[in-house]
Structures are given as structure tokens and as C-alpha cells.
Amino acid sequence: MKTANIGAFFQQVVPAVDETLDKILPPEFNVPTKLHEAMRYSVFAGGKRLRPGLCVAGYSAFRSDWECVLPVAASLELVHTYSLIHDDLPAMDDDDFRRGMPSCHRQFGDAIAILAGDALLTLAFETISACDQFSPERVLAALRALAQAAGTQVGMIGGQVLDLEAAGSFIDSDHLDLIHRSKTGALIEASIVLGAQLGGATPDAMRRIRLYGQRIGLAFQIVDDILDETGRARELGKTPGKDRDQSKATYPRLHGIEESRRMVHAIVREAGEIIVELGDGAQLLVEMADYVETRSQ
């Protein structure tokens, strides 16, 4: 994709991702209807499609036929949505709102919410394993990377456990980094890694892509913490101040708002410097880094 303007990029990618999600998700009228309704409710409740965007941008740094990677990009959104549904459950973060709408369990009940999450995760693996537009070796590598990023050891599930365990207790900066790297960072990193790897990035390029992805993931989480603290509910789409109420560890709580903003700026700059070396194709990724920062302003 040749556009080097992040706004134009998302304007082109988001409808294509949504169309792909619509094709992948079972129709609401298929049995069991309530489950399929809940899956679609949460997937189409809004969301910036950041992870699919990162996947397409990573792919586009190496190949121009970006439509090919859409099923994989959409699958990353399925995995992200599953994690939101389960995190919002009463047994976990107990959040009544998500993306400005009643959370899945508030709308459909706990049982359906648990199963809708399970189903979105399963559907993501099914969708990627059916991708025959790439070599089977590459598809398997993508599946492995996704499963690790979603998993328990410096992966999404592990991060959620650490986050729950940290509630109400003092944790240091290193531990907070581990939580963020696991809970949010791993899937964001995987999004760009999957795109680049399916696009045929060389090992050296993949090294840069990973470093870039790690920084983008961290910056994104700090921005999320800042938004929660500054209470911009509409931007955030969930109950603001909730992290503070639950005495959750956050960057602003540990470092203050201004210092957190400075950290985001430094991390994003570093990400840009790492990725700019990949040449013209990576211009979108450079802009993507800036885009993550502007959310915190």
C-alpha cells in the first residue's frame, strides 16, 4: 500500500477488515443464533482495528497485494475481541461497558460471553489455518507466533493473570513492564510480526520488525493508562478511572502523567528510528508510531 498518510490508510483498511470479519463470522441466523449474535455484537461494537492495521502495515512493508493478508489481520481482531470479552467478565475486571456499549456479558449473560470468547479464539485459528494464499510453512509459523502471543508465558493470558494478581499491591516498574508486555504488547507485536513474516521479510528485517513491535506495544499501553487516568471515556470506550479505583498498577500511577507522556514520546521516536532503516516500504510503520502517540495528547 503506497499511501503514507495514516488517516487515509485506516480509511482504506478498516472497511476491508470489517468486510472480511463479516465474511469470517458465522451469520446470526445460523444455530446457535444467540452465540453468533454475541460474537458479532462484540466484534462490531467499534474498535479502531489497530491490530489488523498493524498487520496490514507490516505486510505492506514487503509486498503490495495487501488484500491477501486480510483474513490474518481480521483474525488478530477476533483474538483481541475474545480477550476483551473474557477480561470484562464479573470474575475478572467486572466492567459493564466496553467501547461505549454494554459489555458482552451484560448484553448476553455470562455463559454466552464465555463461550463467545472461546469461539472467537477458535475461529481465529481456523481462519488462519485455512489461508492457502501463503506457503504452508509460513502459515504454520504465523499460527505458532499467534498462539505464543496469546499464551501464558509473556503472552496475553499470562499478562491478564499478572494484572489480576497485582491489583491492590505495590509493584515496581520492571513488573509493570512485564504485565504490559504480556497483556497488551505481545499481541500488538504479533500483529506486525505476522504481517511482515507472511510478506516475506528477511531475518534482518524481522529483527527490526520485532523491536519496533515491542516498542509500539509498550507505547500503546502507556497511552491507554494515560487515557484511563485523564478520564476521556469517549476516547477510551470503557468506564474511565476504573484502573485507579481498583488500585491497579498503571504508568501514570507509578511515574505521573507528564512523565508517562514523555516516555511515550521517547519510545515512539525510538520505534521510528528502528523501522525507518527498512526504507520506503516502512513509511507507514513510521507514521503508525506517531499515530499511537497522538492518542495521548
Added chain:
Amino acid sequence: MKTANIGAFFQQVVPAVDETLDKILPPEFNVPTKLHEAMRYSVFAGGKRLRPGLCVAGYSAFRSDWECVLPVAASLELVHTYSLIHDDLPAMDDDDFRRGMPSCHRQFGDAIAILAGDALLTLAFETISACDQFSPERVLAALRALAQAAGTQVGMIGGQVLDLEAAGSFIDSDHLDLIHRSKTGALIEASIVLGAQLGGATPDAMRRIRLYGQRIGLAFQIVDDILDETGRARELGKTPGKDRDQSKATYPRLHGIEESRRMVHAIVREAGEIIVELGDGAQLLVEMADYVETRSQ
């Protein structure tokens, strides 16, 4: 595997599967420790390892190096265990005991139980996608078949929803078949299908394998219903009579115990006749069918 005695078969396969599970599952001392402890608690809480056994038996009908398929066989047990953990949650079947021990959420709390289930499912996909002892094409086909069997349309998750929805209402025999085929049958069928397919079964053999798997899955579920009704808690490993208490649809409730036993006998006989055509290699599968039936006596 040349043994044609089902007892000897399980005596050989179960320890090998357990050893594989022990290797696949993250150690308890890895962070987050409580999550890894919960995953191991539920996986090693007992269980007959029927699905791994069916996978190995399916594979062994076509190839002799059955140890090769152990990671896949073990992954089927991970998926099965994830489904038990989530099904037992208070929001679902609300069962305090499983395999004769406190269920996962009773032992570790709801949050960890939900996440342990998520993690086992994710780990299954990670494990299979790392199998380089088979061709990438076959591994991808196995992943796709597993995801479908675990999914929402005539798959495990869909079956659980239909089962929850059917509680307390009258359903006919066809609908009960659909529930069973989805909730239990699909994964049992997938177990043998994955084994046979990775073992290199021809399309004609696969057709028989599928028909056989469908019948074994159905027979197994009817036997489970019978055991629940006759209240043999030790055999069942969970609270007996629970299905009846919750006015759940079961075969004995619809057809009576004796007629249910006769149905099992007829289905198992049919399964044997289908599979015996594959020749000597399938002798284990013939015995496996009988084994399913003897549980109901």
C-alpha cells in the same frame, strides 16, 4: 501398534500421553505459577485419555511409528480439558466436582479457571502448529479440522450453547442428536480423524474413519447419559444425577435406560462393521468400539 487388546493398548498409550502432556504444559514454577498450577491440576486430575487413545489408534491403522502422533494426541486432551473447565463454571453447568476432585474454579477461583481453559485451548493450537514430523499441509489440515470440531457450527462450543438452551424444555430426538453430535461427538470424531489423516489414510479410508468416528462419538455420549442416570459417580467422576436435576435432555430420559443400552449396542456394532473393512490395522478401532460399550454395563 500391533497389540489388538484394548487394555494393553491403553496401558501403553496413557503413560506416553501423560509424559507428553507433562512436557507440553509449562512448569508450575514458571510465572504465572497459579495459572500453570491450575492447568496441570485439571489435566492431571484423572481422565481416561479416550481422545488421545482414539487419535493414536486412528494413526496406528496406517503407520507403526505411533509415538510421532503423541503431541497431537495430547493436544486433543488439552482441548477436552479446557471444555470441561469452562463447562463446570458457575455461569454454565455449575459443577463442584470433576473426575472426583473439586472442579478447577472450586480450587482456583473463577478467574483463574476461565484463563486456564483459554490457555489450554491456545496451547493445543501452539503444540500442533509446531509439529514438524508431518508435512505442513497435513498439519494445517489437522489444525483446521480441530478448530471446526471445537467451534460453533456442529462443534463443541455450539453444542454447549444448545445444551444450555435445552435445559428445562422438551426437545425431540433429532435435536438431542444434534446437541450430542456437537458437544461431544465432534471432538471424538476429530480425534480419530486427525490421527488417521496424519497417518496418511487414503480418501476412501478417511470416509470410513469419519463414519466410524461419528458413531463412536454418539455411542460414547449415550453411555455417559446412562452412567449419569444410573448414578455411578465413581465411574463418572462428577456429581451423578445432575443432568436429571437440571431437567437436561438425555437419551435415558427420552428413550429409557434399556432402550438406550440397546441403541449403544447397535451403534457400536455398526461402527465395527464400517471399520473392519480397513483390514488388520483397524483391529484396535474395532476393539475401541467394544470398549465404549462396556462402560455402560
